[in-house]
Amino acid sequence: xxxxxxxxxxxxxxxxxxxxxxxxxxxxxxxxxxxxRERLKSGFGTTLPRFDVLSALYRxxxxxxMSDLSRFLLVSNGNVTGIVDRLVADGLVLRGKRDGDRRxxxxxxxxxxxxxxxxxxxxxxxxxxxxxxxxxxADARQLSAMLKSFRSNWEAEP
Amino acid sequence: xxxxxxxxxxxxxxxxxxxxxxxxxxxxxxxxxxxxRERLKSGFGTTLPRFDVLSALYRxxxxxxMSDLSRFLLVSNGNVTGIVDRLVADGLVLRGKRDGDRRxxxxxxxxxxxxxxxxxxxxxxxxxxxxxxxxxxADARQLSAMLKSFRSNWEAEP
DNA sequence: CCGGTATATTTCAAGCATGAAGTTTCAAGG
DNA sequence: CCTTGAAACTTCATGCTTGAAATATACCGG
Numbered sequence: 001x002x003x004x005x006x007x008x009x010x011x012x013x014x015x016x017x018x019x020x021x022x023x024x025x026x027x028x029x030x031x032x033x034x035x036x037r038e039r040l041k042s043g044f045g046t047t048l049p050r051f052d053v054l055s056a057l058y059r060x061x062x063x064x065x066m067s068d069l070s071r072f073l074l075v076s077n078g079n080v081t082g083i084v085d086r087l088v089a090d091g092l093v094l095r096g097k098r099d100g101d102r103r104x105x106x107x108x109x110x111x112x113x114x115x116x117x118x119x120x121x122x123x124x125x126x127x128x129x130x131x132x133x134x135x136x137x138a139d140a141r142q143l144s145a146m147l148k149s150f151r152s153n154w155e156a157e158p
Numbered sequence: 159x160x161x162x163x164x165x166x167x168x169x170x171x172x173x174x175x176x177x178x179x180x181x182x183x184x185x186x187x188x189x190x191x192x193x194x195r196e197r198l199k200s201g202f203g204t205t206l207p208r209f210d211v212l213s214a215l216y217r218x219x220x221x222x223x224m225s226d227l228s229r230f231l232l233v234s235n236g237n238v239t240g241i242v243d244r245l246v247a248d249g250l251v252l253r254g255k256r257d258g259d260r261r262x263x264x265x266x267x268x269x270x271x272x273x274x275x276x277x278x279x280x281x282x283x284x285x286x287x288x289x290x291x292x293x294x295x296a297d298a299r300q301l302s303a304m305l306k307s308f309r310s311n312w313e314a315e316p
Numbered sequence: 317c318c319g320g321t322a323t324a325t326t327t328c329a330a331g332c333a334t335g336a337a338g339t340t341t342c343a344a345g346g
Numbered sequence: 347c348c349t350t351g352a353a354a355c356t357t358c359a360t361g362c363t364t365g366a367a368a369t370a371t372a373c374c375g376g
Binding site for chain 2: 132
């Protein structure tokens, strides 16, 4: 038994700390997401993925390609197809063709879709504000910056 | 046009900052989760939800009830049923009955299940360490503490 | 023009996820 | 007893999600 007493390798300690952090992030995210899902359903009869798509499209009145959408939302191509299909069926989204490239489609909100999103956006922001109430503005700013750099490290890889 | 120049209500600024924070947390979580999912699949032929269940059961050699499991993992009851069904079919998990209460079942790892988890746990921790490499130990600790208090605020509600 | 490669999207099977409805069992109170 | 209500699970319909295979189109070098 000659294991060093407090000599747990520094890197090992940091590793445990990161694992702990990850598990907590995961829990927090799931709690918030599940609350949002529930409120979106009971309040507006819609789902989180649908809201995400509407939200993405709202920022682009000119529309986005399916692939842009899937890249932006970080979900698979096939996934977006299904969600957009349902939104189209509900009249909230329009699938158009791009001139000069018959492969690509351009997806954009209908007026009804834009109105639907506007009706939800305020409530959504307010819910987030409420659910993250425990995080002060300074903390939010710091955390946000950290996550931004974290993301940058990420996207530089390919 | 008499809108005050820098007089955006303080609460409004904080609200925007929290929304921004939430969106970044969401992106970061999705990126890490999708990377983990991919590595679990290619490296061990399993999935994230299965890993989560094995991980939860590993910490409880005496087993857990289905409801405990679903509460712990923050997923619905019906969901756990399906995942455990598949794990049982694969021989990694055992469904037992509790003496004195024929409703409750006790789910525990088989030896094979424990071995399977042990084989993955090290790699998993290492992956997290790599994926969160951008976060220093001090930051991790602080963030972790913040999320812990965040969670506490949460669970006190019911 | 032709063939090959790359891009944009859809389709499909399998698994995950929820919420609601159903089954069985337990625990009390009459 | 025996009903009534709660608790532990399961089942089911629906929708989300992925990754792989299929389709269709575009582009490019010969």
